Structures are given as C-alpha cells and as structure tokens.
Amino acid sequence: NEENNPRVTAGAKKEMPGENLTTWSFFFLEGFSKYPKLEIVLFVFSLVMYLVTLLGNSTLILITILDSRLQTPMYFFLGNLSFMDICYTSASIPTLLVNLLSSRKTIVFSGCAVQMYLSLAMGSTECVLLAVMAYDRYVAICNPLRYPILMNRQVCVQLATVSWVTGCLTALLETGFALRMPLCGNLIDHFTCEILAVLKLACASSLLMDMTVLAVSVLLLPIPMLLICISYVFILSTILRISSAEGRNKAFSTCGAHLTVVVLYYGAALSMYLKPSSSGSQQIDKIISLLYGVLTPMLNPIIYSLRNKEVKDAMKKLQDKISSHQTHERI
Template sequence: MKGENVTIWTSFVLEGFSRYPKLELALFVFSLVMYLITLLGNSTLILITVLDSRLHTPMYWFLGNLSFMDICYTSASIPTLLVNLLSSQKTITFSGCAVQMYLSLAMGSTECVLLAVMAYDRYVAICNPLRYPSIMNRQVCVQMASVSWVTGCLTALLETSFALQVPVCGNVVDHFTCEILAVLKLACTSSLLLDLVMLVISVLLLPIPMLLICVSYVFILSTILRISSAEGRSKAFSTCGAHLTVVILYYGAALSMYLKPSSSNSQEIDKIISLLYGVLTPMLNPMIYSLRNKEVKDGMKKLLGNIPLYQTHENLLTGCLLPGMGS
C-alpha cells in the first residue's frame, strides 16, 4: 500500500547478527543461558522478599520492583532474538515491533528513576537512621515506586507514539530488537519535534537521576567516613556497595548508547552493547545483591529449607558428616 511514495510496512526484518552466521549458534546458547539465569535469579529474589518477613523493608521493596523490571525488560526482546537466531526469516510484525519498543523503553526508563529512588533510600538509612522508619514508611515507598513506574511508562508512550508516526523508507532494522534509535535510522525525513522529545526525555532520565545518585552518595560517603568503628563503616559500605555496582553497570551502558555522538560508534558495537545491557546486567543484579548480603542468603536458605528435595539432600549430607549419630 502506497501513498505519497511512502510505503506503509506491515512487518520489519530484524537483521541482528545475520552478518555473522557462524556466531549465531554461539550467541543463541549465550543468550538462552543468560536469559534463563536472569529469570531464575530475579524470580527467586522476588519470592524471597515476599515470603521472608525480615525482608519486608523499603530496600527490598524497591529491589523486588527492580527484579520484576529486569524480567520484563529481558522478556521484551530476548525471546524474539532467540527465535531469530535459529530462523532464516527474521521478521516481526509492526504491532510486535511497537510493543517491543514500548516495553523496552518503559522498563529501561522506569529503572533509571528507581535507581535514583534507591539511592535516596540508602541516603536516609545511613545519614538519618533514627528518622528512617518515619521518612521511608510503607505509603512513601509505594508512592515512590509508583512514580518510577508512571514516569517510565508515560515517557516511553510519548517516545513510541512519536517514533511510530515517522514515515520510514525501508523495513530492515539493523538490530536484533526494535530499538528506537535503530528503527529511526529508517526514517525518510528527520523530525525536529521527535528529536527534541527524545533529547528532553534522555536528559530527564539519564543525567538528572545520575546527578541525584552522585549527590546522595557524596553525603553517604561523608557520613560513613565519620563512623568511628571499622565494623560500622564496613557494614555501611556493604549496604551501599551492591546498589552502587548496579548503578555503574546500568548507567555506563545506557549513557554509552543514548548520549554518544551519532558518528562515534558503528552499529555493530551498538548491538553488542545492547546485548550486554539487555542480558548481562539484569542477570548480574540478583547476584550482586545476594552474594554479600546475609539477609538474602538467610532468606534463600529458608526458602530452600521448605523444598522436600533440598531437605532430603541436607539430611543425607548430615548423615554422611555425622555417621555416629545413627547408632
């Protein structure tokens, strides 16, 4: 169907990594393993925070939201990537492309705001510990998480709506997902309004939250250095270390993608960064938060203790270690 020499496409071709056919099988295995670990790790973390009453705190409430977002974010693009890596026809419908674009933008944008909210939570916990229960009460936590979700979803809706109205002169997207910047490279004409909207939203969701996080951690670091006991400083650092690691991973990849000069990197590098950003970071998040966190480890043991197979294994292991107890 044509009008004014512009074709209205009903589907798109996701080129992905088709230029490297010998790598597609390896990429399929890598992506599948990372995706399954992401689902398992984040689902387990959500389950622990729900079932263990000791983890019903603001930090773990926000962490549960973060894990849910990571599941949604990876599920928006990775299943399509896995299918396309094994398929000769790497197509996606226009509506599927629109949904994929929206979900990726919504989850990514929400995470930007939520990470800033989590930094504020750590700031209050360390800099105002006596007032922490009253400041970060349940109502405030729900409101802050809701603001994160609403902000992310509305900005994504705005960007996606404008992007889908731009006429395109092709349907081959040089990416493994309907990433907005890759789709807009097919545009027949540039849109000043869309460029302005994307610039404003990028500044709103990347540098501003990053600045708020940096300011929060300046106050946090200042407070930690004034703690007299080494044990107290170590506990405070471990509390913030996981969040800071996630922030560096997330914003490092996001800033390199969305705030770089358009001619600085090739599209192939963009695809690799997107794959790491979309698979590796969500997979690492639950590991980062649980490896050095005693509360999460205890919650994990409590959860596993309720599984009959695990109980049998523990009983057998105990019997092997203490053989004399049976006599």
C-alpha cells in the first residue's frame, strides 16, 4: 500500500499533467536487505566474480585481436560474446555492489531505464549469438571444405550484426512498453531493475505487455535453443563418423565448450522467463539472476580457455610478451 509504505517519500513521484499517470523519479531496490548478514558475503562474492569476468573476457578479446591464428569465425563470435558479457555485468553489478554496502538502496528513473535496457539487450543478443555460434560449428564440422566460403568475413559480420540488432530492438520494444506502464509503487523486490520485477509494480495487468514479453521470450529462448539442438544432432552424427581419434577429440573440444556455455546460459534464462510467476519464488529468482548475471559471464572465458589448446597457447604467448616487456623496462 502506497500510503503505508515508509519508502514512498515526498518527491519520489510526479503526476503527469493531463494524464492519470504516475511516474517515479527514483526506485528502491529491495535486493538482499532481508538478509543483512548475507550482504557482506554477497558483496565479496559479486566483486570477485565481476573482476574475474572483466579480466577473463578482456583477455579473450585481446588475444583474438592480437593472435593471427585466432582470427577465425569462431573466435570472432567468441570476441563478440566476451564483449557482450562485459556490458551485461557492467549494467547491473556495480549498482548491486554499491547497494550491498548502502543503507539507502536507490536508483534514479533514468538509471533504472538504462539498466533494464542494457540487461535485456545484452541477454537477448547473446541468445541469438549462441545460435549463430552453433551454426558456425555445424558448417565447420559438417561442411569443412565449404567452410571458408560459407563463413567468410562478410557473412560473419552480417550474422553478428543480425544478433546485435535483434537483441537491441527487442530490448527497446520491451523497455519502452514496461516504462510506460503506470506503477503503483517504487519498491522493486530485486537487486536490479529486472523487467519482471518492475512489472510486478504495475497498477493493472496489460495484455499487450504480457503478449510482448511472451512473444520476445519465445523468439529468443525456445527458437534459438531448437536451432542449436538441430545443429548438434548433425554435428554429433558427423563426429561419430570421424575415423581419427585425434579428429574426434578436437571436434568434441570446441563443441563441448560451446555446449557447456549454452546449457549454463539457457538453463538460467529458461528458469527465469518461461515459468509461472509466484510471490514465493521471488527470492529464488534473485539467486538465479545473480548466478545468471555474474557466474555465467565469468565462466565463459574459463570454459573456452580450459577446453581449447589454441586459446591456451595464445594466452601463454601474450603472457610471455608481457613478461618480456616488463624485463626490458627493468633493464
């Protein structure tokens, strides 16, 4: 109830002239404030994960640019994925870190809008990009002779552009509809301006908003997932026919890394966006969101580097260059 809520303060809302619509100048983020003893633990966990995410993904982008052996379609898409993960975590984790140490957990309306948009845009783009990466593996393994033609530089840039445009446009559509909804409160039961948590504050349900979220969720979750599954059916059948054990292991290595990322990412996303909502599940949603937003982006470069000899060799080469440069500076 707005009148009984001590957190709805003067100046927090404005009545739009000529319209029966309330806009909020700022929001309170409930976060994990019900568990104050847990907040310090979560702060340390989130900070370490965020720093590892920045370091791991930045390193992966750097080696794909500097090492000529990694300037292939697979690593071009992997560089896009790493950049996306940096943007995704940077949209929400810094705010979370500040709020975990603050007693007044607030975010201004414009900050909430940017946070919601970036999170949706990066998450949606990643869904499409993972399907594109599955197609790349399909062509590389099932049509190796035609791979340089089918996956030339121009095609790769076009596929990456489609991923980014699809993600950014669907996010703009969802964010635009969500921020136009009249909200009957400014206390978001989440640690970020996550769209489903914000929509729970809506004064009335909107069929258009519900249909938009459902349509985008189906477009960006089950459909890319189905395309990935179809690609891997063909990939696995081709791998099993490879007579060389070394060839099979190399194919399994690159595909295994991608599949691990897909399972982690889609597992969390599907559990968040394609399940019945209930008030009792909100605390679980926060934990899933934290894992989805911090752990998965951190694990992506680790998974690819641990399972891929080329990436490990490139990282060793970069490390040797840095060590050599430091030695010359000391001399």
